[in-house]
Amino acid sequence: MSTPTVQDLAAPTVRVENVGKSYGDRTILSDFSLTLRPGEFVALLGASGSGKTTLLRILAGLEAHDTGTVEAPAERTVVFQEPRLVASKRVGSNVILGQRATRDRRAAASAALVEVGLGGREAAWPTTLSGGEAQRVALARALVRNPRLLLLDEPFAALDALTRIKMQALVAELCHEHQPAVLLVTHDVDEAILLADRVAVLQDGKVGVELEVPFDRPRRRGVPGFGDFRRRLLLELGVEEAIGAA
């Protein structure tokens, strides 16, 4: 047995035990359990419609679960697939949306914009931003709250491939720096491997397999073992690679 790390000994940030959730007579989650330790980055991987967003919404407090236990900190924020900026408010105000615009908060918003590569853009209107820039603002808005839990619901899915790669690197860097516990919901296997400490695969309403990602950071697709690990996850998802095997 390996020596427990500080992370292992700390109280978990998120504890989900035996959660069940149905819509009408359709069971979406059954007996779903997952733990996130402080600072841990977990990717929840699953086929379309498998219940990933439902679980994330339960953790965000946006959806009720039917059975089981959910413990998540109140200091949590969500970044959705679309940036959800308020068009009538400038970028700086969007970053501190819902909070009183004190001088300190405005300074924190400016610092968060610098962190996401949008320093000095406080006065810009959301309609003047590209999709990637708007998603950077959404990320700044999440980080400025210093969350203990960051919930990412396919935050790169609507971005073009190049912007997605840049945003993945930015999220990896910022999460490393700020150390929230992160749950990333995705159906992109590569993204899960590039970003997460651990990948949980959602199968039949529960976590079927959980695997530690065995690669050092910064991660690269080309490292030895990447292709095998990727194939293993794809098989768990019931996908056989036919074209362009890594």
Ligand SMILES: Nc1ncnc2c1ncn2[C@@H]1O[C@H](COP(=O)(O)OP(=O)(O)OP(=O)(O)O)[C@@H](O)[C@H]1O
């Ligand atoms: N409010 C709702 N009422 C009824 N059914 C719902 C509701 N929300 C989600 N569902 C259903 O629950 C199932 C799981 O949805 P969910 O969005 O959690 O899946 P997902 O794994 O995130 O899928 P995707 O990757 O396509 O976003 C889907 O079949 C969906 O239609």
